[in-house]
Amino acid sequence: MARVKDKHWKPKDIFLLPNTFKNGDSYPNKGHQKALETGGYGSCNVEGGLDRSWTIDQLVDEVRGQFPRHEAELAKTGIEFAQITPNSKKINVHVLVKGDTVADLEKSHGSGILVILQKARNASLKTVPKQSKSTPHVKLEIKSPKKPQSQIRIKSEPTSHNAPLNQVQYELDILAQSGGIKIAHLNCQSLCNKKDELKLLLLCRTDIDVMTLSETFMRPNDSNGSFSVPGYTILARKDGVSKDSGRPRGGVLTYVKVSLARSARKCSVDLEEGLEAVCVDVELDDDGPSKRLTDQANSGACVKKALLRIVNVYVPPGTRGQIVLLKKLQRSMDILRGADKCCKPTSSRGICDKKHSCSCKTSYVILGDFNCDRKTLAECKVMGSVMGEKVQTLDELESSHHLTQLIKGFTRVDLRKERGRDTYKKTESLIDLVYTDDTASVIASGVVHIGMSDHFMVYCAWGRDRKKGLRKATRFPTQDAAFRQFSTKVNSDIDRRVYDLIRDRDSAIAREDWDEYERLKDDIKIAKKNNKKDQKQNEKAMKTK
DNA sequence: CTTATTAGCCTGTGGTTAGT
DNA sequence: ACTAACCACAGGCTAATAAG
Incomplete structure (x- = not known):
């Protein structure tokens, strides 16, 4: 991952709500309060009343003065005006026009200002908030008076905006709460x-x-x-070695x-x-041999178990x-x-006769780093070229084995300095x-934005019985217990600090805060180094004793 | 204009050297 | 003897450039 100096991330940390709700209530109803708090927000009224002649900038300064701890965020984001209506399930966010006054704001949106602050990262992150009848589902809709509605209206998916601040844990929780066999792949760029x-x-x-891992860079003599x-x-492993240098390269492990x-x-x-790939078979039939044998005796059905074949590939x-x-x-x-x-093949390829009762079907999950940008390739129309041939080969692979690609989001992000510029x-x-x-x-599939390498983790949860899944969804212990x-x-x-x-x-990589990501990566490196140092010192001290 | 090649940037790893 | 800093190298990937 390239180093980044400029800001790519613009968090929406602060919302101003028209505080038109009477009886001292900060929120239109308890449901909203709960939903916002679950989403990692807190609120505070601007004290001491408001000067209606203040411009938005002055208001921002006032808020900054009252929330010095959020100075940095405020400086980055400015403030956005939000409207929340009683019994509504939406928060409408309006982009503020510089120079507008509080009076202008109130003219459009009602009197009073409620400041909603997004809480710091230490908010509770463990559980995925579930929709309930009593708790309204809060959606954010961005509205700007300057642009046509079609351009600026961003209606977010529940997964992105309902997600708590720690998007990664949220994604991991979705994976954890899926039933079935959970299969994941990560290009780790050196496992060592x-x-x-x-x-x-x-x-x-x-x-x-x-x-499944790729680019493990493991040596053959690594145990x-x-x-x-x-x-x-470790059920399967294949190491890659450079032909020229003999140094480790590539490599897959499951x-x-x-x-x-x-x-x-x-x-x-x-x-x-020559193919850097390993294959693992998982037996799916869990009924027990006796039952199968009885079944076989009664119906003549095959005794082979259904298989899920997981192929880990690195191209x-x-x-x-x-x-x-x-x-x-x-x-x-x-x-x-x-x-x-x-066991009872009826065709030349050994495929079961559909008329015959047989449960020995083998299903495939092929996952890995293909180093083929499926999005770019999908747009490639120049057949006959090398790129065209690549597209054709991939298409053939997909069509000949009826394969469907499940991942839709980006799995790798790279930031490069532009030549002669300070921009990336x-x-x-x-x-x-x-x-x-x-x-x-x-059952589920997707991308988890963990920052172990510049690739993200991809996964799918697989189960024949989608309702049941093969096993119950896992509930995670609390962060401390974990x-x-x-x-x-x-x-x-890894100690608590590194954890x-x-x-x-x-979290930083999930919200594309690359500066913080780079800084934290360095911090982790230093902290781990220090840990090793301490460990060695302790060992030494023990020896001298 | 498209495609292939190359340069450049980044990473991790391992060896060497200077300092403590 | 140990550690930190430095350097060189190989590999991965992209963008720029050359070639067709």
């Missing part, structure tokens, strides 16, 4: 220096069943033991939760040579090489499909992809 963060992610921030995570097994490991194994089918950059690798992946898929023979250009790409041939079984749990399980560099820094960093 992120072992502890991975443990933290797996043990107390998520409930992932199958964690699995040094990368072990309590509660998880962790599987121990509870799932008894029904999971590394796929026995060999993928094509390094380089258009020509990628075409070769994508073709290899396609051939590997053919090989895998060929091996999926039903932001490039977003969708290169971490999740494919499946059974979209009906996908950290205690983590501490007891793991001997690591908090990581959370802050993830």
Whole structure:
């Protein structure tokens, strides 16, 4: 990730509400109050009355004076005027026109001003706020008098605006509360220096069943033991080595939760040579052998279990090489499909006869870093070129195996300094992809903006019975309990301070506050270094004793 | 105008050296 | 002996530039 010096993030930290509500109530009703507070807001009236001749800027100064702790945010954001109406489920945010006075404001929106402050980052973040009948769903609508409605009206999705301040934890909670098998992928860009963060992610921030990683940069002589995570097994791993230098590059690895490991194994089918990919099979049928055998006796149905085959792929950059690798992946898929023979095959490809009662279907989830920006490629129309060939190869892969790509948002953001300027250009790409041939079984999918590397984590929750899921949704312990749990399980560099820094960093990247993200990244590095130093000193002291 | 190549920027890693 | 700082290197990725 490139360093960033300019500001890309403009938080909406402060809203002014016309305080037209009588009887001393700050809010139109308790529901609004609850909804705002759940969303991480607090409120305060401007004391000492208002001078109606104040301009908005003067009002801002007044608010700054009253809220010195929020000076920085106010300086960045200015103030926006918001209107909340009794019994309404919306907050209308109006962009203020400089030079307008309080009187102008009140003429349009009613008398009195209520200041709504977004609380600091330490707001409670653990639980995803649920919609209830009593608590209205607060939506933000931005209105500006200067622009046509069609241009400026931004009606947000519940996930973005209902989300608490810590967007990442919110995203992780959505993942955790989905049923089924939770499969995630992250391009970690070296696992060696992120072992502890991975443990933290797996043990107390998520409930992932199958964690796939790419760009692990592991060496062949690196033991699995040094990368072990309590509660998880490394089921498959493939290291990449540079042909020229012999240095580690690329590499894929798949962790599987121990509870799932008894029904999971590394796929026995060999993928094509040269493809950086590993495959893990998860047995889905959980009815027990006896029942299946009885069923078989009664109906003649097959005894094979239904499988979910999870393929973790890394396609390094380089258009020509990628075409070769994508073709290899396609051939590997053919090989895998060929091996999926039903116990009673009726076709040349071993596909089950649909008339015949059989539950041994194999479904596929293929995920990884493809280094192919699906959004750019979708726009590429120049066939016959190398890029065109790449598009064609990817399309062929998708169509020949009926694969659907689930990830819609950007999975990597890069910021580059523009030549000869002090400004930075932001490039977003969708290169971490999740494919499946059974979209009906996908319970949830998406992107989690964790800041472990410049790639984000992508995931899907997969379950045959979408209503039940395979397991119950997990409820996370509180932040403190989670950290205690983590501490007891793991001997690591991460202490409470680093834990908090990581959370802050993830929040920063989610709201694209790149300056803070960079700063926190450095802080984490220093803090971890200091931890190591302290550990060594302690060990030394123990020895001398 | 499109495509391919290359330069540049960034990262992590590991070795060397100077200082404590 | 240990640590911190520095440097070189390889790899990943993008944007600029050259070539067709």
